[in-house]
Amino acid sequence: MTGTGPVISVRDLVVGFGAATVLDHVTLDVLRGEILGFVGGSGAGKSVLMRTIIGLLPPRNGTIEVFGQNLATLSERERRAIERRWGVLFQQGALFSSLNVQQNVEFPIREYLKNLSPRLIEEIALAKLEMVGLGADVRKKYPAELSGGMIKRAALARALALDPDIVFLDEPTSGLDPIGAAEFDELIRTLQRTLGLSVFMVTHDLDSLHAICGRIAVLSEGRVIAAGPIETMLASEHPWLKSYFRGKRGRPVRH
Amino acid sequence: MSTASLTETFSLPSSASGDERVTLAAGGAWTAEGAGELERVVDDAAGRYEHARNVDIDLQKLERLDTFGAWLIERLNRALAAQGATTRIVNLSDSDRGLIDEVRLVNRGPAKAERAANRILIALDSTGRAVAEIGRSLVLLAHLLGALTVVAMGTVARPARLRLRSIVHHLERVGWRAVPIVLLSTFLIGAIIAQQGIFHFRQFGAEVYVVDMVGILVLREVGVLIVCVMVAGRSGSAYTAELGAMTMREEIDALRTMGFDPVEVLVLPRIVALVLAVPVLTFLGSMAALYGAGLVCWLYGGMTPDIFLARLREAISLQTFAVGMIKAPFMALVIGLVACVEGFEVDGSAASLGLKTTSSVVKSIFLVIVLDGFFAMFFAAIGM
Numbered sequence: 001m002t003g004t005g006p007v008i009s010v011r012d013l014v015v016g017f018g019a020a021t022v023l024d025h026v027t028l029d030v031l032r033g034e035i036l037g038f039v040g041g042s043g044a045g046k047s048v049l050m051r052t053i054i055g056l057l058p059p060r061n062g063t064i065e066v067f068g069q070n071l072a073t074l075s076e077r078e079r080r081a082i083e084r085r086w087g088v089l090f091q092q093g094a095l096f097s098s099l100n101v102q103q104n105v106e107f108p109i110r111e112y113l114k115n116l117s118p119r120l121i122e123e124i125a126l127a128k129l130e131m132v133g134l135g136a137d138v139r140k141k142y143p144a145e146l147s148g149g150m151i152k153r154a155a156l157a158r159a160l161a162l163d164p165d166i167v168f169l170d171e172p173t174s175g176l177d178p179i180g181a182a183e184f185d186e187l188i189r190t191l192q193r194t195l196g197l198s199v200f201m202v203t204h205d206l207d208s209l210h211a212i213c214g215r216i217a218v219l220s221e222g223r224v225i226a227a228g229p230i231e232t233m234l235a236s237e238h239p240w241l242k243s244y245f246r247g248k249r250g251r252p253v254r255h
Numbered sequence: 256m257s258t259a260s261l262t263e264t265f266s267l268p269s270s271a272s273g274d275e276r277v278t279l280a281a282g283g284a285w286t287a288e289g290a291g292e293l294e295r296v297v298d299d300a301a302g303r304y305e306h307a308r309n310v311d312i313d314l315q316k317l318e319r320l321d322t323f324g325a326w327l328i329e330r331l332n333r334a335l336a337a338q339g340a341t342t343r344i345v346n347l348s349d350s351d352r353g354l355i356d357e358v359r360l361v362n363r364g365p366a367k368a369e370r371a372a373n374r375i376l377i378a379l380d381s382t383g384r385a386v387a388e389i390g391r392s393l394v395l396l397a398h399l400l401g402a403l404t405v406v407a408m409g410t411v412a413r414p415a416r417l418r419l420r421s422i423v424h425h426l427e428r429v430g431w432r433a434v435p436i437v438l439l440s441t442f443l444i445g446a447i448i449a450q451q452g453i454f455h456f457r458q459f460g461a462e463v464y465v466v467d468m469v470g471i472l473v474l475r476e477v478g479v480l481i482v483c484v485m486v487a488g489r490s491g492s493a494y495t496a497e498l499g500a501m502t503m504r505e506e507i508d509a510l511r512t513m514g515f516d517p518v519e520v521l522v523l524p525r526i527v528a529l530v531l532a533v534p535v536l537t538f539l540g541s542m543a544a545l546y547g548a549g550l551v552c553w554l555y556g557g558m559t560p561d562i563f564l565a566r567l568r569e570a571i572s573l574q575t576f577a578v579g580m581i582k583a584p585f586m587a588l589v590i591g592l593v594a595c596v597e598g599f600e601v602d603g604s605a606a607s608l609g610l611k612t613t614s615s616v617v618k619s620i621f622l623v624i625v626l627d628g629f630f631a632m633f634f635a636a637i638g639m
Binding site: 109113124143144 | 327
């Protein structure tokens with residue numbers, strides 16, 4: 001798991017709705033074992049790219065390769081094998097509201113790994129919940145009874161249920177207070193190191209970008225206008241990057 | 256990358272001294288795919304080395320490890336330790352160390368104490384809850400009826416507060432768009448009643464009384480009941496689902512914080528629309544049912560339309576028609592109230608939305624029938 005080749009490679013991707021073209025020949029790589037922060041203005045199409053990669057939206061043009069396999073040419077079976085190797089944390093958590101937290105985490109395990117004993121499934125689910133910092137008091141609760149931070153954590157535990165190689169995070173820290181957001185960042189980094197994950201993170205949180213993202217890609221006007229570590233972004237003279245990273249809400253680099 | 260095969264070996268190295276040491280070597284891919292098989296192997300090993308005092312778990316041949324494998328190693332570790340063995344994990348690679356350390360901390364809590372509850376107690380408990388729930392929903396109905404009355408009074412005092420646009424919108428949905436299906440179903444019901452009547456009355460030569468039966472039955476009872484059942488299923492469920500989804504997405508709370516009364520903004524226009532639409536639908540439905548009955552009498556019973564109409568004129572009076580029509584707005588009120596109460600009762604889960612929509616339809620149809628019974632007693636008492 002220590003190679004450095006791209007786990008996701010997007011080439012010339014075009015996505016649009018009706019007459020509008022949201023992504024216009026986007027090219028982007030996610031490297032193995034990195035945390036890629038994906039930024040861009042509201043409505044620039046960050047979530048659209050994520051949803052296209054995970055197959056919720058059809059591309060008009062271009063190719064998406066995951067683990068070196070072109071998603072467009074895969075059979076149903078091969079595609080499922082790939083889907084089993086990624087986990088997605090949706091912006092609102094998207095926990096199944098009729099299942100409690102533990103059942104939410106158990107669900108993918110139960111569906112994909114048929115020959116496990118109920119005891120092992122439960123132990124693994126509880127282990128995942130503890131890894132994301134949710135205690136035993138939460139596991140029997142239903143999503144409607146959870147706070148925003150707990151929903152994010154439970155949803156992360158579900159995304160990690162099958163020990164994926166890639167995790168997609170859609171604005172993981174949005175809606176969390178700064179302390180909660182910092183803890184969540186720390187959690188993502190710890191889990192990324194422990195489990196050897198590659199992380200594709202759509203975010204607006206400058207703190208997250210500074211704290212945990214190894215590389216940052218910037219989407220503007222339907223294209224990736226820059227990609228590189230935070231230092232590159234700070235040094236850039238591109239007007240959009242300047243106002244994003246060095247604007248009023250930008251922060252000095254911390255080490 | 257690793258092969259998917261599992262080559263774990265459990266060996267017992269001979270040792271001269273009494274300090275016997277068992278080495279369990281894990282190899283291959285300890286990952287989710289093989290977890291079912293590995294679980295058996297691990298539990299086996301824990302049982303086999305029940306009396307071992309010193310156990311090394313050797314991870315040198317391990318090719319891949321994920322949380323599933325790490326947890327199973329930890330489970331083996333704990334099982335052996337619980338049997339009194341001193342365990343060590345040896346040859347742990349740096350990349351796997353974090354994961355092994357992580358799972359060492361999990362599932363440490365006390366084993367859950369789930370007592371098997373008494374079956375009789377469970378039955379009593381759920382019965383009690385169901386009864387309390389019926390009482391509570393009646394209170395909620397009364398509550399909403401009260402709130403609705405207050406709001407309605409307010410709009411009588413200041414008619415500008417009545418949301419006419421909203422009422423018209425809902426009238427189109429629950430009234431105008433319901434017309435075709437209501438006409439079709441009541442037409443069929445009228446036709447079926449007439450056919451059955453002719454078929455059975457023929458044995459006594461009393462076919463002509465079919466017209467009396469159809470006329471009274473349709474105008475007094477069947478027309479309004481069929482329409483109410485259709486409206487409860489069609490519009491009541493829609494009301495519940497709409498208000499439920501709005502509750503889930505905090506739209507109701509948003510209205511409240513802006514100083515609007517949800518009863519005035521959401522409930523009143525919906526219920527006013529229903530109260531206006533159901534009598535009209537009842538009238539149209541009754542006419543369609545009589546038309547269906549007349550058609551069957553003509554084609555199946557050989558009774559010409561002239562005779563049918565003449566007979567009908569004798570059999571029914573304006574009173575018969577009024578009895579059906581008087582009931583319609585009250586039944587519409589019940590359907591609307593139940594639908595809105597159930598909608599506000601939805602909590603955060605998708606399942607509760609479905610549950611409340613179902614119970615909205617079931618409860619309103621049930622209450623419509625109960626109300627019909629009360630009306631029957633009332634009309635009998637005043638001689639209508």
